[in-house]
Amino acid sequence: MQSVKESARDAHNGITVIGSGSAIATQVISNDDLSQIVDTSDDWISSRTGIKKRHIATSTSLSELAAQAGLRAIAHSGLTPLDIDLIILATSTPDDLFGSAAQVQSIIGATRAVAFDLTAACSGFVFSLVTASQFIRNGVYRNVLVIGADFLSRWVDWGDRTTCVLFGDGAGAVVCQGNSEKDNLLGFEMCSNGALNNTLNLSYQGNLENIGEDKQINNGGFSNITMNGREVYRFAVNKVPEVIEKALFRAHLTTDDVDWLILHQANKRIIDAVASRLKIPEQKVITNLHNYGNTSAASIPLALDEALKEGKIKSGDVIAVSGFGAGLSWGASIFRWGR
Incomplete structure (x- = not known):
């Protein structure tokens, strides 16, 4: 006789991505605005990054913006918050260092869902999508809300023109659902290399303080984002095409089968270089970097x-997505859109 969990696994061991939503901060900072605070210009930023403006959060919390994106994804999927079994919040900038996913769960009203944060920086959404698929394939949960949300503006040195021009704030979400008849998550690959961590990080900086006669504590906080742009570019254009090809191989597909390529929106030069190496034409590459930044x-x-x-x-379209960034981490997922 089958157990309840075994029956659940048989009932929906495939995955479909059935809904999406997004939310952005309301304040817009253009390249011309940035030229008022650092030595830069619209031409300098646009030519090197492809970014024209970015949205920066002020009074809105990350949890609130993530919840807005999540609610829109749930509505788009035709479900209600009470249908959600699991919420995975991909973020490196939570409102609370202990995690913000539970706050999002409360705001959404998904009272039947368990919620947790997943920290993998710019690879976070791809890693979370793969994590969600494992819970679904194992028959543990049926409806999983995956949210990617970050407020990197909180950790930018606004006097450093090499980093302050890059980042913006936003949130996006998808709903994944178990399906007994099809599996639309076709393949994935995930990678990490901690030896390159110092090329892009947001590190803790502590100071030793004496307590009592012979004891010390380490008291401090997190510093601003630091990045070696040249090394990150070299890493991305070499590793991202490779990881996408590996994911396609696992899906028994080639680049010719890809209808749309969506890369992490870090830099237009990186996006163009990756697409060129994969021989994916520009009309199949989705970008909105110019409006939102990284x-x-x-x-x-x-x-x-x-x-x-x-x-x-x-x-029915086949979509290849790839995230890459701090850690260093990178990954790719191939999925077919819709039920």
Whole structure:
């Protein structure tokens, strides 16, 4: 006789991605605005990054913006918050260092869902999507809400023109659902290399303080984002095409089968170089970097949601997504959109 969990596993061991949503901060900072505070210009930023403006959060919390994106994804999927079994919040900038996923769960009203944060920086959405798929394939949960949200503006040195021009704030989400008849998550690959951590990080800086006669504590906080742009570029253009090809191999597909490529929106030069190496034509590459900058874990689901709203992506389209960044971490997932 089958157990309840075994029956659940048989009932929905495939995965479909059935809904998307996004939310952005309201304040817009253009390249011209930045030229008022650092030695830069619209031409300098645009030519090197492809970014024209970014949205910066002020009074809105990350949990609130993530919840907005999540609610829109749930509505788009035709479900209600009470249908959600699990919420995975991909973020490196929570409102609370102990995690913000539970706050998001409360705001959404998904009272039946368990919620946790997943920290993998700009790879966070891809890693979370893969994590969600494992819970579904194991028959543990049926409806999983995956949210990517980051407020990197909190950790930017606004006097450093090499980093302050890059980052923006936003949130994007998808709903994944178990399906007994099909499995639309076709393949994935994930990688990490901690030896390169110092090329892009947001590190803790502590100071030793004496307590009592012979004891010490380490008291401090996190510093601003630091990045070696040249090394990150070299890493991305070499490793991202490779990880996408590995994910495609696991899916028994080639680049010719890809309808849409959505990369982490870090830099237009990186996006163009990766697409060129994969021989994926420009008309198949989805970008919105110019409007939002680098929104870290939010960038892929934000771009996905916009493309769906614009009618570019159709049900049945094969989408290749890849995130890459701090850790260093990188990964790719291949999925077919829709039920």
